[in-house]
Amino acid sequence: ETGVTQTPRHLVMGMTNKKSLKCEQHLGHNAMYWYKQSAKKPLELMFVYSLEERVENNSVPSRFSPECPNSSHLFLHLHTLQPEDSALYLCASSQGHTFGELFFGEGSRLTVL
């Protein structure tokens, strides 16, 4: 596989469930990102990891918990979400986190009931 792969592509969960989104990059990059894409709103940067350390957390509620076990994998753990959290969650990677050129996965479409 090449590029950035996200699983699952679609997820439906209740507000009391616990689930996780997974992202894997095969590009040899050392920085990974989570973005949230909601209808009619700009993309929102959630988290940035560089060399497996979190370097940015954009005031994201604690019901979203990221994990970066190595430079190729990034998770977003979800717990007690709200319906307004329904969105497309995009993972991206880059070589270095200071240059702006990102490679995105296809996204995980999350619906919270």
Place this chain on the structure above:
Amino acid sequence: GDSVTQMEGPVTLSEEAFLTINCTYTATGYPSLFWYVQYPGEGLQLLLKATKADDKGSNKGFEATYRKETTSFHLEKGSVQVSDSAVYFCALHGSSNTGKLIFGQGTTLQVKP
């Protein structure tokens, strides 16, 4: 803070028409500028970029010129195709040493045969 403003869509054109999608930005220093494209059901892909004033980015027949005097990075294509139907995002990466890519809200382009 840094920001990007794009023209509101949707933009509907006939095949072979000329395309312009306006993008203006506000930033301190000398940001890098990007256009990303999101085809239906996919993640974002880098379309083109420019890293300094008067640079012209180009790819797949699309062009954009970094105009510092007007703080603009308008996207143009001389003859659009149905396959160009997508959402186009203008973005900037500030000269500060962070990983934050600032996106505009996106402009939907629909090309009709």
